[in-house]
Amino acid sequence: MVENRPIGRLLAHFILIIGVIVVAFPVYYTFVASTQATQPISVGQISLLPGDQLLNNYAQALSHGVAKTSGTPVGGMLLNSFIVALLIAVGKIAISLLSAYAVVFFSFRLRMVFFWMIFITLMLPVEVRILPTYKVVAELGMLDSFAGLTIPLIASATATLLFRQFFLTLPDELVEAAKIDGAGPLRFLRDMVIPLSRTNIAALFVILFIYGWNQYLWPLLITNSGDMETVIIGIKRMMGGADADTDWGAVMATTMLAMLPPVAVVMLMQRWFVKGLVDAEK
Amino acid sequence: MERRAIFGNRVLPYALVAPQLAITLVFFFWPAGQAVYQSVLREDPFGLSSRFVWFENFEAVLSDEYYLNSLGTTAVFSLSVAALSLGVALLLAVQANNVIRGANTYRTLLIWPYAVAPAIAGVLWMFMFHPSIGLLGRGLRTLGVDWNFLLNGPQALLLVIVASAWKQVSYNFIFFLAGLQSIPKSLTEAAAIDGAGPRRRFWTVIFPLLSPIAFFLLVVNMVYAFFDTFGVIHAVTGGGPGKATEILVYKVYYDGMIALDLGGSAAQSVILLAIVIGLTVVQFRYVEKKVHY
Numbered sequence: 001m002v003e004n005r006p007i008g009r010l011l012a013h014f015i016l017i018i019g020v021i022v023v024a025f026p027v028y029y030t031f032v033a034s035t036q037a038t039q040p041i042s043v044g045q046i047s048l049l050p051g052d053q054l055l056n057n058y059a060q061a062l063s064h065g066v067a068k069t070s071g072t073p074v075g076g077m078l079l080n081s082f083i084v085a086l087l088i089a090v091g092k093i094a095i096s097l098l099s100a101y102a103v104v105f106f107s108f109r110l111r112m113v114f115f116w117m118i119f120i121t122l123m124l125p126v127e128v129r130i131l132p133t134y135k136v137v138a139e140l141g142m143l144d145s146f147a148g149l150t151i152p153l154i155a156s157a158t159a160t161l162l163f164r165q166f167f168l169t170l171p172d173e174l175v176e177a178a179k180i181d182g183a184g185p186l187r188f189l190r191d192m193v194i195p196l197s198r199t200n201i202a203a204l205f206v207i208l209f210i211y212g213w214n215q216y217l218w219p220l221l222i223t224n225s226g227d228m229e230t231v232i233i234g235i236k237r238m239m240g241g242a243d244a245d246t247d248w249g250a251v252m253a254t255t256m257l258a259m260l261p262p263v264a265v266v267m268l269m270q271r272w273f274v275k276g277l278v279d280a281e282k
Numbered sequence: 283m284e285r286r287a288i289f290g291n292r293v294l295p296y297a298l299v300a301p302q303l304a305i306t307l308v309f310f311f312w313p314a315g316q317a318v319y320q321s322v323l324r325e326d327p328f329g330l331s332s333r334f335v336w337f338e339n340f341e342a343v344l345s346d347e348y349y350l351n352s353l354g355t356t357a358v359f360s361l362s363v364a365a366l367s368l369g370v371a372l373l374l375a376v377q378a379n380n381v382i383r384g385a386n387t388y389r390t391l392l393i394w395p396y397a398v399a400p401a402i403a404g405v406l407w408m409f410m411f412h413p414s415i416g417l418l419g420r421g422l423r424t425l426g427v428d429w430n431f432l433l434n435g436p437q438a439l440l441l442v443i444v445a446s447a448w449k450q451v452s453y454n455f456i457f458f459l460a461g462l463q464s465i466p467k468s469l470t471e472a473a474a475i476d477g478a479g480p481r482r483r484f485w486t487v488i489f490p491l492l493s494p495i496a497f498f499l500l501v502v503n504m505v506y507a508f509f510d511t512f513g514v515i516h517a518v519t520g521g522g523p524g525k526a527t528e529i530l531v532y533k534v535y536y537d538g539m540i541a542l543d544l545g546g547s548a549a550q551s552v553i554l555l556a557i558v559i560g561l562t563v564v565q566f567r568y569v570e571k572k573v574h575y
Contacts, residue, residue, distance in 0.1 A: 008480065099301075102296075127531045127534065127535075130539065175288075214400070248415060
């Protein structure tokens with residue numbers, strides 16, 4: 001601030017506090033609802049203070065799900081989501097790291113063709129090829145499996161570009177020194193490049209874990225059985241049917257549970273998260 | 283930029299790119315090719331035979347009243363989402379940049395909705411504005427507003443717009459704040475010495491310097507509103523009531539997976555593909571060199 005303007009600063013705080021409230025209120029509302037009994041919720045009597053049904057609703061959701069609409073326990077869905085998010089994040093990082101390493105540190109035929117092929121996948125989101133991709137996955141027998149939920153999503157142009165960008169900043173002397181010391185390309189990758197990429201990997205991991213956890217259209221397409229459902233699409237099924245039948249307490253509890261892991265990752269790894277976000281879009 | 287020190291190895295580089303390429307070919311290029319191929323074919327209802335129909339599917343899609351309607355809905359939806367989330371994020375980022383104490387605390391409190399899935403964002407807002415269980419939904423009804431997004435199309439559209447924008451504010455906020463913090467203090471100080479007040483400084487110094495980021499975010503937000511909001515629509519309104527919230531992505535999904543109109547869905551996919559390519563080209567051509575952090 002150039003001038004000292006206490007009123008302007010006060011106004012800034014005021015606007016920011018309003019912003020924080022607008023951002024937080026929907027979640028607070030769902031949280032207090034998730035601590036109350038279903039009966040008052042369904043007639044619209046939600047208190048804005050937490051109720052006493054917290055343990056009850058969460059235990060009910062985790063172990064039994066919402067019996068009336070879908071009996072799948074949310075505990076299993078959360079585990080599915082966790083496995084899917086982890087596999088997608090690790091898979092994307094692994095294959096992007098390897099292909100960026102090949103593109104930067106080797107000279108080989110079709111190098112640029114491969115690079116452009118990876119780059120172009122940016123323009124081919126699932127949404128523009130729903131049916132044919134579904135068919136491919138069905139023919140490979142990967143419906144309703146972790147392989148089907150993750151493998152088609154782990155190609156990553158963004159991660160490859162990011163690693164390439166970073167590898168290009170490594171000095172040539174590093175490669176020369178490694179060569180003189182007799183290190184082959186794989187040794188150089190393991191002992192130099194991967195340790196140096198640690199911050200990039202951490203930053204990407206945060207972004208990609210959230211990406212994997214929040215997938216919606218893809219799991220919706222290829223899961224038919226409740227056993228393989230991820231929690232994000234499970235919620236929709238819970239709310240199916242008439243309003244009066246919905247077990248709102250458990251639905252609200254499930255919504256909170258579905259949000260908690262990715263939000264916790266962002267809050268706990270905030271530094272890497274911001275870095276990852278800004279880098280990935282550069 | 284080429285590297286001088288390079289490893290010489292004939293087989294290894296191919297092995298290293300192989301996993302990524304295999305996935306790219308099997309799950310991206312082949313299906314995308316199939317979508318383009320399907321879009322010029324018409325299959326009989328039993329899937330026994332298909333024939334080449336040139337652009338008939340496109341003609342059918344583009345003269346379909348529902349498709350044009352969906353196109354209009356998508357335009358309203360995505361422009362509103364982008365304008366709302368960019369506007370709110372810019373306002374908050376400018377304030378956060380102005381406060382001396384607490385900027386980091388505000389950042390922490392404002393960025394976490396990034397981690398909330400679009401579908402969940404939709405569900406949260408649906409809870410609040412539900413006509414029978416939502417506090418605000420019931421509140422509106424007590425005030426005499428005939429609020430029921432389950433039956434009223436424009437109200438449903440408004441709800442999904444607000445929910446989608448709510449989730450995106452955090453993302454825009456992070457970029458705007460990073461952009462504001464990278465503007466040298468000397469510039470605003472010089473403008474202040476020349477007698478420009480805070481408002482004048484914002485519009486003549488800060489905003490022009492911020493405009494590349496704003497443009498980049500506009501493209502990102504359009505992509506978000508076009509594609510990632512599928513979850514919001516599917517979870518909250520299912521395209522209804524009466525197709526009032528049926529955006530293009532939802533229609534592709536519905537026509538292909540539920541109504542099983544292969545040719546029509548493929549033609550819609552190809553149109554969407556053209557939109558993504560357009561947006562990506564714009565993003566890389568105009569944004570690449572101009573954004574500074």
